[in-house]
Amino acid sequence: MSEGLNMGFDAQLADPSGPDEPAVHHVVPADARPLLLRVSAIELVADTVRAIELVSADGAPLPPFTAGAHINLKLPGELSRSYSLTNGPETLDRYAIAVNRDPNSRGGSAYIAETLKVGDVLPVDPPHNTFPLVEDAELNAFFAGGIGITPILSMIRRLEALGRPWKLFYGARSRSTAAFVDELEALEASSPGRVLLHFDSEAGKVMPLLKLASGIPKAAHIYCCGPGRMIETFKASAGWRPSDNVHIEHFVGTNAKPTTAFDVELKRSGKQFHVEIGESIMQVLERNGIQVSHSCREGVCGTCETRVLAGIPDHKDNVLSTRERDANNVMLICCSGAKSEKLILDL
Numbered sequence: 001m002s003e004g005l006n007m008g009f010d011a012q013l014a015d016p017s018g019p020d021e022p023a024v025h026h027v028v029p030a031d032a033r034p035l036l037l038r039v040s041a042i043e044l045v046a047d048t049v050r051a052i053e054l055v056s057a058d059g060a061p062l063p064p065f066t067a068g069a070h071i072n073l074k075l076p077g078e079l080s081r082s083y084s085l086t087n088g089p090e091t092l093d094r095y096a097i098a099v100n101r102d103p104n105s106r107g108g109s110a111y112i113a114e115t116l117k118v119g120d121v122l123p124v125d126p127p128h129n130t131f132p133l134v135e136d137a138e139l140n141a142f143f144a145g146g147i148g149i150t151p152i153l154s155m156i157r158r159l160e161a162l163g164r165p166w167k168l169f170y171g172a173r174s175r176s177t178a179a180f181v182d183e184l185e186a187l188e189a190s191s192p193g194r195v196l197l198h199f200d201s202e203a204g205k206v207m208p209l210l211k212l213a214s215g216i217p218k219a220a221h222i223y224c225c226g227p228g229r230m231i232e233t234f235k236a237s238a239g240w241r242p243s244d245n246v247h248i249e250h251f252v253g254t255n256a257k258p259t260t261a262f263d264v265e266l267k268r269s270g271k272q273f274h275v276e277i278g279e280s281i282m283q284v285l286e287r288n289g290i291q292v293s294h295s296c297r298e299g300v301c302g303t304c305e306t307r308v309l310a311g312i313p314d315h316k317d318n319v320l321s322t323r324e325r326d327a328n329n330v331m332l333i334c335c336s337g338a339k340s341e342k343l344i345l346d347l
């Protein structure tokens with residue numbers, strides 16, 4: 001995972017346009033300004049996981065969010081890192097995240113673990129959702145691995161507030177590395193049969209996801225956020241389900257770049273550029289002095305999602321659903337290319 005992406009970023013909004021019209025539902029407005037947030041609390045909630053609360057630093061109300069959303073923290077050194085919100089969307093006065101200290105940190109989680117303190121003020125991009133919860137599903141079933149619990153905790157809190165049914169299968173290497181275990185055990189105690197916790201160190205094996213997933217009814221919506229191997233197993237378990245019922249939040253990007261050369265036109269300015277093989281549209285725009293919203297630069301956070309007005313994108317991201325890809329009306333310009341000779345973008 002891009003180390004910041006506790007979500008796997010990665011996170012999505014309920015589709016407002018119905019099943020027949022693929023929606024543009026999580027484009028970050030080009031003019032979205034960072035919020036100024038103050039760290040109001042930091043708590044160690046597992047061996048290397050810190051729960052962090054952020055409140056408005058200037059008294060401005062926080063933009064509302066939907067379960068599964070994430071925020072991008074702007075850290076010193078021009079680092080931008082995305083973290084899933086863990087609180088339920090009914091909480092309007094703060095954003096809560098949880099950050100795992102990645103031993104291979106490229107700066108983000110190390111800074112948060114070792115330097116960030118209560119009272120610090122950070123610029124933060126408004127919430128953005130690429131992992132939406134289907135709130136009225138007959139059943140929502142979640143598979144979380146490690147820090148992948150973060151967006152799913154927000155979803156569970158939302159479903160609890162709505163009184164809707166859910167199930168959780170949460171795997172971690174050991175109990176001490178798993179965050180929010182007390183809250184999840186309390187939820188299980190209040191209504192048994194909803195939470196299965198699996199600790200590899202106690203079971204002597206990884207969570208049997210294939211077997212567990214086979215018991216979830218076809219009509220359910222199923223979600224996975226966790227390490228890459230878990231997501232691959234999850235995908236393998238879900239081939240017989242309607243694709244709209246299967247939701248994945250990736251931790252890692254694709255490291256892909258366009259494999260053909262093409263032209264890109266920016267509709268609003270009328271500017272045109274040529275994109276060579278191996279270059280991203282974002283790189284070309286930045287080289288020409290045009291700044292676009294971004295965070296991960298590897299097709300996993302969704303921040304650079306851009307409307308496509310003409311042409312056929314060659315999607316290489318880990319954000320868009322199959323339906324969104326097929327609609328070809330949005331693309332992630334940090335990694336995706338073009339199948340047509342030209343793209344016209346809403347920039």
Ligand code: FES
Pocket residue numbers: 293294295296297298299300301302303304305317319332333334335
């Ligand atoms: S998907 Fe993260 S910057 Fe493009």
